[in-house]
Amino acid sequence: MERHERYDPEDIESLLSERAFDELLPDERAFVLRHMSGRDEYERMRALLHYVRPDERERGTIEPEDRVRRNVMAAFRAQQQPQWRIWLNSIALWLAPQKAVASPLWWDRLWRPALAFGSLALLIVAGVVAVQQFGDTDTPALAELKQEEKAPAPATAKDEAAVPEPQLDDAPAASGVETERSMAIPAQATEPPAPVREMEVADRYAESAGAATVNTEATEDFAAIMDVALEPDMKSQSGATFQSITAEQAESLYHVVTANELSRNMSTTNALGEVAMKEAAKTPSRKYKAAQPMATSRSMADSPGILDLVASGW
Amino acid sequence: MALFGTEYGKLGDERLMELVVRGDEKAFAALYDRYHRRLLSYFHRMLWSDREMAQDFLQDLFTKLATRPQSYDPSRPFQTWVFSVANNMCKNAYRHEVVVREAAAHLRNGVDREEAVGGIGVDREHFRDRLDEELDKLDPDHKATFVMRFHEDMPIKEIATAFGCSEGTVKSRIFYTLKKLAERMKEFAPNALIPHGTARTIRP
16 A cells, blocks of 8 residues: 655654655655755764653753752742731741740840840830920820810801701790790781790800800890880781791891891881990991981971871871 | 542643642643753754853743743743743843854864764764764754754644744754754764664654
């Protein structure tokens, strides 16, 4: 049977290894002669290939030193263990070096750990003393009572909203003056007045806005004035349904009136113009002169003659 | 799997590398014990028969393996991968020391040599020295291919994988390297033919 093999020049290694030139088949010999000059070159290459292949006993005769294995395994262990362990190991090595431990003399074994721990203790003591002596004394203690702020920021709408609203339904009934100052009107005439304490709200508002700027006298006057002003309205609207006034509504209805505001007050409660007159007497200025006709008109309304004339005309 | 632990000697290279990635020290030691001789021999051949340098390279290779085991591609055979890493290390060494080695080779050529006797009785030590000398003059890829093929006895396919080239390229390199060496080492030309039966069967 005729062999039909196709050789590539790369496959010549197998021919070199297995067959001498004389043993080649005609096709193989033709193939070899296409890539080589002749028999001599083929035999040279074959001999070289024979010698370059080492025997089994020659292979691996070179042995690395033991240090290579130790270093490699140490690198693997160092890679596997966490970093903090390396850090601790270094600390331990610093405190108790291997050479010192191996020494038979007790002093050689102990002087370095003793020095290290002594130094550490000394550093800690020095640190504590330094902190006590030169530490920040302004730092408040844990249970130190802080002083209240003397000049709070002016109250804003946000702060006002932060004023705790009284529990209208569950709040206890107001007593004494608080009841008189109450602006809440019961929804039913037969029902007891709702315990809404708007004045408390006003007081809290005033406290939150700053006690220093609140004129307590003006507050009391305001309460009295409001009582007088509301009384006829309450009479005229007897039986009408009044809803309880919430804190926000109360804030929109009134505010704490200062002396200057009272002096310019144009309401009926200032019909006598007493405050304005007093202010005008204190400071006779252009401003007062401009406001004087208005005050005069109020005083005219107070005269009985004019009042009678107006009543008859009415 | 043994009853009281893993028999690392029976595990394949790739399985051992999986364990190494997980931090198994014994698996790493088993890989070292399995490959350190071959790799040292390879480095020794490739690095101008410098034993100290070969040991350093062996240590560097396994240190890389220890510090970055994830760099191993599990889809490749470990042997192929580790020899490709070793080959790259040798290439880097060639770039650095080619000038020095050329000068050393030039100096060695001036030394008188005892004429070798061809044929079976050739002095193997002398032959190895001459072969190393001629291998050093070759292109690094050709030299590495030659060493992997004839000293490490690696299959053509694995060499091709290690180099990232085709098997035909590897065979071609081997053929032309043999041809070139046979031309340069004529003093070892056999006066007598290699007796029949001494040639060994080679792995494909």
